[in-house]
Amino acid sequence: MAKALVCYYSVTHNTEKMALRIADVLRAEGLEVDLKKVEETAVDDLLRYDCLVFGSPTYYGSMAWPLKKLLDQSVKFHGKLRGRVGGAFSSSANVGGGNETTILDILSALLIHGMVVCGDFRGDHYGPVSIGKPDKRALDCCESYARTVAGLVKKLFP
Numbered sequence: 001m002a003k004a005l006v007c008y009y010s011v012t013h014n015t016e017k018m019a020l021r022i023a024d025v026l027r028a029e030g031l032e033v034d035l036k037k038v039e040e041t042a043v044d045d046l047l048r049y050d051c052l053v054f055g056s057p058t059y060y061g062s063m064a065w066p067l068k069k070l071l072d073q074s075v076k077f078h079g080k081l082r083g084r085v086g087g088a089f090s091s092s093a094n095v096g097g098g099n100e101t102t103i104l105d106i107l108s109a110l111l112i113h114g115m116v117v118c119g120d121f122r123g124d125h126y127g128p129v130s131i132g133k134p135d136k137r138a139l140d141c142c143e144s145y146a147r148t149v150a151g152l153v154k155k156l157f158p
Contacts, residue, residue, distance in 0.1 A: 002157040003048065004031045004085075004149075008055035009038045009064045014091040015055045017134045021142040022053060022089065022149075029150035038066045043073040047080060050157045052115070053087040053149060054106050061098035062105050063090075071109045082114030085153045089142065091130040099129035118152050120145060 006023040010016035016037075023035040031051065038054075046052060054071075056063040063071075074081070088106035090099045103126040107117050119125050120141075128145045130138035 001030070001032045002050040002153045004033045004051035004053065004153065005041070005045065005049040006033060006035045006053045006055070007038055007041050007067075007070070009066045010055070010057065012057070014130055014133055015057050015089070018089050018091060018128060018130055018138065018142050019055050021134075021139050022055075022128070022146045025143050025146035026051075026053075026150050029147060029154075031150055031153060038070055041070060043070060043076070046074055047077060049084065051085040051087075051149065051153045052081070052110070053089070055089040056102055056106065058090055058092035058098040058102040061101045063102050067106070071106070074109070074113070077113070079114060081110075083156070084115050085149060085156060086110035086113070086115035086117050087127055087145065087149050089128040089145070091132070091134070093132060095131055097131070099131075100126055103127040103129070116152065116156065118148055120148060
């Protein structure tokens with residue numbers, strides 16, 4: 001069974017609520033899932049998974065420092081995460097608050113690792129976003145995104 005990590009940083013619990021929904025759907029889709037706060041995630045843990053999905057609030061248009069630190073530390077595995085599935089999601093305080101730039105920053109790191117990422121032609125193209133507390137729209141996007149990610153994982157890691 002393919003293994004996924006949903007790793008997130010959250011102070012207000014908004015990103016955490018998104019992480020919970022994504023993890024629940026990945027499990028429902030048949031993946032073995034670990035849900036971890038970034039503070040509980042060691043960089044060496046990343047090698048144990050076929051799928052890595054990261055979530056962060058938006059701070060000054062980018063990811064929060066604890067997640068950035070973990071991704072920076074992952075440079076020691078350059079090339080060893082190649083071919084695994086990656087994804088990202090974000091929350092921010094307001095519309096135009098930098099959700100997309102945050103997700104793109106996370107995805108850039110995953111792409112440099114050689115990971116496979118997928119977008120969505122509907123809704124949140126790069127990954128799910130929330131403005132403040134996740135509403136029904138944001139949680140529906142989390143669900144749809146998790147199903148898409150799970151489908152890709154199952155194709156690559158049958």
